[in-house]
Amino acid sequence: MKQLFSTLVISLLFSMTSCLEIIDDLSLNNDGTGTFKYAVNLSASKVKINSYLALDSLDGKKVPSISEVSKQIEELIDELCTMDGISDVTFDSNYSDYIFKLKLDFASISELEKAIKALVRNRSKGQVDRELDHEWLTYSGLSLNRSIPRMEFERTKNLKKNEIAELKKGSYTSITRFENEVARFDNKSAIIAKNKKAVMVRTNPYSLIHETDLLDNTIYLRESTDNE
Amino acid sequence: MKLLITSVFLIGCALVFSQRSEDLLPKDAVSVFSIDNVNLLQKVSLDDLLKYEFMEEVQQELFDGSTAGKTLRDAGIDFDQRINFFQGSGKRFKVTGFTFGLENRDQLFEVFDDFQPAKSNYDGVDFYESYFNRIAIKGKSAILFRVQGHSEHVERVTDSIWYARGNDYPWYEYEVEEWLRDSDSEKERVFIGSETEENTNSPNDSNDLPTADEDPAVKTYFELRDSVQLDYHNYCVQRLCDELFVRNESLILEDSRFAEQLLHQSDGIFYLDIERGVDNISDMKFLHLHYPSLTSNFEELYRGNVILGDFTILDNSIELALDVEYGEKLGSIYNELTNAKFDKNVLKYIHKNNNAFFTQTINMRKAYEQAYEIIMPLMSKSETQFAFDALTLELLDAIVDKDAIFGVYQGSMFGAYNGLQTIKTKKIIFDYDEDTFEYSEIEVEAEQDMAVFVMGFSTKRSDVPEKVLDRLAKIHPKMTKMDNYWLMEDIILGVAPMYLLLKKDLFILTNDFELATNHPNGYGSLAISKREAKKARKSGALYGHIDAGKSLENLPRGIFSEYENEIIDVIRGKSGMMEITSSKAQETTTSFNISYQFEGDYENSGTYFLDLINSLYVITK
Structure with a gap:
């Protein structure tokens, strides 16, 4: 009876709603170098995550401890540091509010893409090779073409109503910054910053899972002031 | 007169020699669910029946489409005989299946159409087989069974032949x-x-x-x-059939407790022989091999340990009465464990609108003393390793202040779940600068639904936890001593506070702000009704009350194991009240009662009944 009672309390704590906030932030210099930042904010899901962590297993799979998760992340960061064209990799983790921020500098857009693809390939053991075929990022000097991998999310086909609602509450924000001003862009959902040097597209994880081209954008730049 | 005597003799013979489904239960059956009121199951579809866990061993080949849309009635089952689901394990093999009365053989094999007639070496018994499943029909009764030889034996024989043929490892x-x-x-x-x-x-x-x-x-x-x-499988089948059809060895003749239980006037009975069940689990076999002395000493404790139960179906409720029987030694420990006085103060802390609560009344001190007296000699005369462990325990017993330990925690406790409450929490969001889209983190208020609970245990030494809590409040930044309680901030899942109270010889933990601040001495008129309180007080060692509809509806499946889900599934999705009571432990028996009152008509009883049986099966398998 005691065990049943404890299980009841923990599981009800666990069943609360939650949401996810992601930002991918790409700053591109005129010479093709730049900085890539990726932030994941799970602070609104703190109750849920803490409930997960209190469990031994979920859906028959072992729930990793915080130390196991942080060890995995450290390995990823170490791997990223060894990639060609990638430098100054930093990772901030806040395990109280569950906010994680990655920041790295890259020598060129193609090297950034290559590094991310290599990382995904190594981790997925060849399971997502097909999705990695197309180019996500191309930069010509006057225009940038951005997209995200065309993943198929099998698990999402069987989502329950409350899970869909949770995913809809979250947000995915894609920001692209330039040294020069932006002339125009193709994505109709995108907005431009007042300084004209940054473009933002926002959606929610649920929509993104179903339409991975929601964040696709081709951004055209004005030529630099020196040339004008 | 002659006619009367002849008639009585003939009727007597018919009763004595007529085959009943329960006569076909193998003697190796360790657990049995025997349903007398089979009429209840008439409308249960076979597909639904085969989905139950207690049918798992035989269902693989049965569940092939031929059962679609059919009920037990369509399968030619005789509803005047019992249906007995069983599983068991003997020295040589594991056996599972069910026995039943047969009314129409053609109908049976129309449903179970994969079964083919097989050769029978037993007079008056017909055999049918499908893969590893067998059906044996004797008179108007039948057994559907599956045997599985113990793998250790198969491996031992294989190794023996392998090496004898001159092969290597x-x-x-x-x-x-x-x-x-x-x-x-x-x-x-x-x-x-x-x-x-x-x-x-x-x-x-x-x-x-x-x-x-x-x-x-x-x-x-x-x-x-x-x-x-x-080959071994065939041997096991033959052995089982020899026992049943040649030597007339069956559970009903081997265990008089089971035979007596069958005579009860109820809708079904439950039988679980813990003594044989314990003996057959693999860990026990390992212990037998490595620590024969320890295991045989401890097996003595479990001698005669059996659970016997009666199911009774009333209008809108199912009652399950369980008697746990055990030997005198084990009984003396249970007896001391439950030799405790109910602490009335706990009832003041159970809200009348609770979704579920339990009370437990036990005496740890007395149980410890009795267990020490019984278990220490068993350990001392076991293998050296355990004799040393016994010495360590003896030393601890002599040194440790048992009065203090059992004064702080006496064993009696309670818990209540009071439903969901919205609480204020904090979360971080990213705030964007419209000029540059640069972002920064800001903390904003958020709301979370939180399960409200109260738990507590009786203590005669509240000075000990008080000392600890006072000291913690001085050194821990998130702990504060208030007038009536100690406050621990953000302790529940990193967002919610917990309140600790020491009142009326009770140590209470709760996240209910109302209780801590406005009702530190109990809910008063908001506490459970006198009627409910009386039921808890009058129950022996345990009392539990669950409002199934309110408590379990939102439980997420993901966090439970398959096993736990099967137990919860019994009441998930249904509304109703479940009440669990127990007697105080007697010398050789303790009684438990589970009453499940559901909403719905009598026709639903069959499904509810099978749900309950399945749950018991999962718990006890």
């Missing part, structure tokens, strides 16, 4: 190492595949298996093991 070291290294490799999948019954489409590559000889006519180790397994 079948598991070459490098292969074992390779297998362990690539546990998820293709090789493992091939290995697993080789053990399924119908892996005929993709036969394994023989290069992956240890070979006996260059000659392909000579069996590999696995082929040999399959042959031994098949």
